[in-house]
Amino acid sequence: MNKKYDVIVVGAGPSAVFLAYELIEKKSNKKVLLVEQGKSVDKRYCPIEKSGKCIHCKPMCNITCGFSGAGAFSDGKLSLYNKEDEDLHVGGILHEYIGVDKTKDLIDYTDKIYLKFGADKHLEGTEYKEEVKKICDKAKKENITLIDIPIRHLGTEKSHELYYKIQEYLLEHGTDIMFETAVKDLIIEDNKVKGVKVQNSNDYIEGKEECEEIYADKVVLAVGRKGANWLVDMCDKHNITTEAGTVDIGIRYELPDKVMEKINKYMYEGKFIGRVGRYKDKVRTFCQNPSGFVSTEVYDNNITLVNGHSYKEKKSTNTNLAILVSHNFNYPFNKPIDYGRNIAKNLNEIGAGKIVVQRLGDIYRGKRTWKEELENNSVVPTLKNAEPGDLTFAIGYRTMTNILDFIQSVDKVVEGFAAPENLLYGPEIKFYSNKVKITKDFETSVEGLYSIGDGGGMTRGLMMASCSGVQMARIIEGV
Numbered sequence: 001m002n003k004k005y006d007v008i009v010v011g012a013g014p015s016a017v018f019l020a021y022e023l024i025e026k027k028s029n030k031k032v033l034l035v036e037q038g039k040s041v042d043k044r045y046c047p048i049e050k051s052g053k054c055i056h057c058k059p060m061c062n063i064t065c066g067f068s069g070a071g072a073f074s075d076g077k078l079s080l081y082n083k084e085d086e087d088l089h090v091g092g093i094l095h096e097y098i099g100v101d102k103t104k105d106l107i108d109y110t111d112k113i114y115l116k117f118g119a120d121k122h123l124e125g126t127e128y129k130e131e132v133k134k135i136c137d138k139a140k141k142e143n144i145t146l147i148d149i150p151i152r153h154l155g156t157e158k159s160h161e162l163y164y165k166i167q168e169y170l171l172e173h174g175t176d177i178m179f180e181t182a183v184k185d186l187i188i189e190d191n192k193v194k195g196v197k198v199q200n201s202n203d204y205i206e207g208k209e210e211c212e213e214i215y216a217d218k219v220v221l222a223v224g225r226k227g228a229n230w231l232v233d234m235c236d237k238h239n240i241t242t243e244a245g246t247v248d249i250g251i252r253y254e255l256p257d258k259v260m261e262k263i264n265k266y267m268y269e270g271k272f273i274g275r276v277g278r279y280k281d282k283v284r285t286f287c288q289n290p291s292g293f294v295s296t297e298v299y300d301n302n303i304t305l306v307n308g309h310s311y312k313e314k315k316s317t318n319t320n321l322a323i324l325v326s327h328n329f330n331y332p333f334n335k336p337i338d339y340g341r342n343i344a345k346n347l348n349e350i351g352a353g354k355i356v357v358q359r360l361g362d363i364y365r366g367k368r369t370w371k372e373e374l375e376n377n378s379v380v381p382t383l384k385n386a387e388p389g390d391l392t393f394a395i396g397y398r399t400m401t402n403i404l405d406f407i408q409s410v411d412k413v414v415e416g417f418a419a420p421e422n423l424l425y426g427p428e429i430k431f432y433s434n435k436v437k438i439t440k441d442f443e444t445s446v447e448g449l450y451s452i453g454d455g456g457g458m459t460r461g462l463m464m465a466s467c468s469g470v471q472m473a474r475i476i477e478g479v
């Protein structure tokens with residue numbers, strides 16, 4: 001007999017997890033299935049921690065896939081908001097669909113769920129208002145905005161524990177989860193969703209054809225950035241309407257904690273945003289990790305990208321953060337994902353499959369960084385297997401100019417930010433897929449097919465992705 005559910009969710013990242021949680025909270029009688037191509041959270045482990053090198057885990061990268069998605073190995077910084085702010089500045093555009101006030105209520109509600117499952121009660125960035133204001137004023141003079149919002153920091157090891165508790169809670173309360181199972185295709189008839197075609201993740205990556213069909217009248221796409229390529233294919237194949245998307249391309253920057261001391265102490269994460277230099281493109285810092293570690297993540301087609309995280313207990317003496325440039329294209333080229341993927345491919349080749357690292361001073365000197373130079377550098381790289389080289393071979397002139405101009409501007413706010421010994425790792429790219437066109441109820445142009453979280457371009461971060469899941473559950477329950 002064919003399997004039938006009320007709701008099938010593709011993916012089990014934070015957006016999907018909070019959807020399932022909220023349906024339980026609302027005492028829903030809906031039969032729910034989460035289909036996740038990665039493993040359960042307790043089986044997720046990144047070999048880099050022991051061996052120091054990425055072995056391209058099969059069938060799926062453990063950093064980006066599995067229960068709690070990219071959240072499991074994330075630094076677990078939950079970005080909240082300031083009550084007095086009229087707008088929301090980080091985490092995507094959920095508020096454009098449901099309004100700022102409702103989004104703030106959702107953040108409060110979702111934060112309480114994180115607390116219930118063991119998140120640290122302490123909020124970073126709330127004690128030093130005067131000091132933060134001084135830095136914000138200094139930044140303003142450089143045409144840079146420093147976003148000052150409270151942050152709840154879980155830490156990578158705590159994120160794992162917390163999501164494990166939620167996983168067990170969902171399973172105990174009747175949510176079905178298929179792990180190591182990929183959704184290969186959607187079943188759509190007369191522009192109405194009917195279900196999904198699934199297969200074992202090993203068969204999926206080997207390109208096998210045979211699939212199991214599972215039916216539901218509602219299918220929610222919660223595929224995250226990992227599923228961005230798959231989502232593009234689905235949109236093309238099934239005529240799901242999309243809008244032009246953005247791709248954020250840049251580098252991971254690593255510098256001594258000492259330089260970032262004040263920002264780390266007062267705010268934990270300083271989010272700088274500006275349009276400086278000749279191009280006036282939007283450049284921002286993202287995912288700042290005090291005393292953290294630079295890490296790698298592997299995407300489809302074996303693309304290796306750089307990222308970063310920090311632990312609650314294990315500490316380095318460096319801070320790392322992303323510096324990202326938003327790229328929007330228009331006529332005659334509008335393929336942001338292809339553009340980003342090509343840059344990543346080129347840079348991966350230049351690094352012989354590894355992340356490339358270069359000293360800032362070497363970029364100014366117009367030369368690559370050599371192994372011996374890196375070994376004697378005062379900023380010691382925390383990503384041990386990064387390949388010293390030349391990022392400028394692959395990162396375009398406009399992107400690199402934006403990054404360098406931005407670093408110089410931030411240096412006027414944070415002394416030492418542009419020191420020649422600081423390290424740039426690449427590529428760091430945030431693929432947001434083409435934005436899937438959705439209604440205020442998150443429904444795509446196909447009846448019964450919904451899109452939430454980072455994958456369809458609505459959110460960009462743990463808290464907002466989680467909130468989108470809570471809201472999706474309420475939409476499904478009609479409350």
Ligand SMILES: Cc1cc2nc3c(=O)[nH]c(=O)nc-3n(C[C@H](O)[C@H](O)[C@H](O)COP(=O)(O)OP(=O)(O)OC[C@H]3O[C@@H](n4cnc5c(N)ncnc54)[C@H](O)[C@@H]3O)c2cc1C
Nearest residue numbers: 011013015037065069070074077183224227453454461462
């Ligand atoms: C190293 C790292 C550090 C980060 N640190 C932070 C941080 O400190 N703070 C913050 O706010 N954000 C952080 N992020 C981003 C954050 O993790 C994401 O914004 C968030 O996880 C998005 O949730 P999501 O549910 O939309 O998607 P994801 O978490 O990406 O989950 C999507 C899931 O869908 C699955 N999937 C995709 N396609 C299919 C398919 N066809 N079939 C079956 N399953 C599929 C994937 O395997 C994945 O598990 C970090 C990300 C990384 C990688």
